[in-house]
Amino acid sequence: MDSDYTTSTDAILEVGEFYELLTAQLESAYGRRHPRWVRGEVSKVYEKTHLYVDLVDAGSSASDSKRPVLNAHCWASAWNPLKRKLAQDGVTLQPGMIVNFFGYVDVYAPQGRIGFTVTEVDVAGLLGDVARRRLELIARLRGEDLFDANRRTILSPVPLRVGLVASPQTEGYSDFTGQLLDSGYGFQILLVKTAVQGEAAPPQIVAAIEALDGADVDVICLVRGGGSRGDLSCFDDERVARAIAASSTPVFTGIGHTGDESVADLVAHTRAITPTKLGEEIVSVVRYWYQSNVRYPAQRVLSATEAVFDEATEYVAERRRTMIFAVRDRLRAEQRHLLATRERLVIQSRHLLATATQMLASDRQLLSAYDPKRRLAQGWSIVTNAEGVVVRSVGDVRVDESVRVAVSDGSFAATVNEKNGASS
Amino acid sequence: MSTIGDWNDAAKELNDIVASFDEGEVSVDDLFVKLERATAIIESLEARLEATKAKVEELAPRISRVASDE
Numbered sequence: 001m002d003s004d005y006t007t008s009t010d011a012i013l014e015v016g017e018f019y020e021l022l023t024a025q026l027e028s029a030y031g032r033r034h035p036r037w038v039r040g041e042v043s044k045v046y047e048k049t050h051l052y053v054d055l056v057d058a059g060s061s062a063s064d065s066k067r068p069v070l071n072a073h074c075w076a077s078a079w080n081p082l083k084r085k086l087a088q089d090g091v092t093l094q095p096g097m098i099v100n101f102f103g104y105v106d107v108y109a110p111q112g113r114i115g116f117t118v119t120e121v122d123v124a125g126l127l128g129d130v131a132r133r134r135l136e137l138i139a140r141l142r143g144e145d146l147f148d149a150n151r152r153t154i155l156s157p158v159p160l161r162v163g164l165v166a167s168p169q170t171e172g173y174s175d176f177t178g179q180l181l182d183s184g185y186g187f188q189i190l191l192v193k194t195a196v197q198g199e200a201a202p203p204q205i206v207a208a209i210e211a212l213d214g215a216d217v218d219v220i221c222l223v224r225g226g227g228s229r230g231d232l233s234c235f236d237d238e239r240v241a242r243a244i245a246a247s248s249t250p251v252f253t254g255i256g257h258t259g260d261e262s263v264a265d266l267v268a269h270t271r272a273i274t275p276t277k278l279g280e281e282i283v284s285v286v287r288y289w290y291q292s293n294v295r296y297p298a299q300r301v302l303s304a305t306e307a308v309f310d311e312a313t314e315y316v317a318e319r320r321r322t323m324i325f326a327v328r329d330r331l332r333a334e335q336r337h338l339l340a341t342r343e344r345l346v347i348q349s350r351h352l353l354a355t356a357t358q359m360l361a362s363d364r365q366l367l368s369a370y371d372p373k374r375r376l377a378q379g380w381s382i383v384t385n386a387e388g389v390v391v392r393s394v395g396d397v398r399v400d401e402s403v404r405v406a407v408s409d410g411s412f413a414a415t416v417n418e419k420n421g422a423s424s
Numbered sequence: 425m426s427t428i429g430d431w432n433d434a435a436k437e438l439n440d441i442v443a444s445f446d447e448g449e450v451s452v453d454d455l456f457v458k459l460e461r462a463t464a465i466i467e468s469l470e471a472r473l474e475a476t477k478a479k480v481e482e483l484a485p486r487i488s489r490v491a492s493d494e
Contacts (some may be wrong), residue, residue: 298491305480309473312431316469319438323462326445327455334452
């Protein structure tokens with residue numbers, strides 16, 4: 001500075017006059033008619049009707065006491081449409097974000113502050129920043145071995161006890177619970193109500209996951225119906241992602257519609273594209289278990305029972321037939337044996353009879369040779385005493401004894417006159 | 425006449441009787457005794473089958489409901 005301020009001829013200004021002059025000077029260069037883009041990192045953000053943001057140079061240290069700070073603000077008339085636009089794209093201004101604000105200088109004399117009135121926000125740039133922060137979060141989670149941590153938890157084969165993190169007034173809640181309740185299986189739903197959008201949502205969701213992880217549930221389901229990226233941004237929150245990763249209970253997500261994939265989805269055990277699909281997924285797991293462990297065994301029991309019964313019935317029937325045939329065959333065999341024996345006996349009897357007859361005839365023939373009649377016919381006679389005893393010896397009779405002499409054609413009486421012979 | 429054992433014992437005794445017929449070991453004097461015994465066993469087995477069938481018919485619809493449940 002060349003001039004000697006102590007010799008300046010300029011009039012001495014009152015404070016107000018000074019601010020008027022300063023404002024006029026600044027506004028002539030950076031005022032409403034000369035807006036500019038300013039890039040900075042959000043160090044503080046506060047919203048109360050209007051938006052208040054402290055911007056610092058990106059990457060500068062908070063410990064640097066000489067770090068320049070730009071107090072930016074966006075009046076409600078401009079902020080509300082901007083906020084809606086950001087919300088649709090899932091962007092919530094947060095400390096650490098790099099933003100491009102379009103606006104003009106603003107001097108607020110009562111507090112002696114020079115500020116920046118924001119009229120526009122570079123949404124595309126912010127989205128890029130959101131995407132970058134999201135990738136950084138994923139990288140951090142991977143680096144800490146948390147990205148797949150929940151996927152390593154073991155899901156119960158029959159997850160009937162369902163911990164539910166949701167807002168019960170939402171369609172997503174109805175769609176999800178409808179699937180479970182209409183399935184016919186005995187699901188037990190333990191609901192922890194939370195906000196599912198907005199700044200209050202992440203801590204509530206984290207608390208709900210932690211509470212359900214300590215409860216006796218088989219699975220924790222994070223459910224939220226469709227919405228804008230902004231509505232669903234709470235599911236990209238690092239706190240939520242870390243809570244899911246830290247949960248020892250499998251966490252399933254059913255967030256938004258097809259195409260929306262939050263960080264919560266990425267770190268969850270299982271991700272369904274909608275609450276309805278998530279309900280279907282849980283039901284299908286239970287159905288698979290039911291079919292494997294109840295239905296198919298029941299079918300096998302039925303068919304096995306039928307087979308055993310048929311086999312037993314056939315067995316008894318076959319044994320009955322076999323017994324009937326066996327007894328009949330045995331009786332027939334005995335009958336045949338008896339018949340054969342009888343026939344043999346008849347034949348043998350006839351043979352014996354014939355032999356006997358033949359022998360008898362032979363004997364008769366033999367005997368006939370000794371027939372007394374034949375001897376008598378030949379001239380022999382038979383002498384018998386008074387008692388009818390054949391006289392065979394002269395000793396058998398006495399002299400004068402009457403005897404009878406039989407000849408071939410009769411007999412006659414005779415008297416012994418004398419006896420001659422050795423025994424006479 | 426001795427009691428008839430459980431299904432397996434009864435089936436074994438019946439099989440033995442049938443086998444004795446097959447092998448021609450049954451005398452005529454034994455035939456009636458064995459036939460009477462075999463008949464008693466068969467009737468006992470049939471009675472058990474009928475009783476089991478009645479129980480199965482009572483339970484089968486209940487299992488069928490589970491087996492065909494979607």
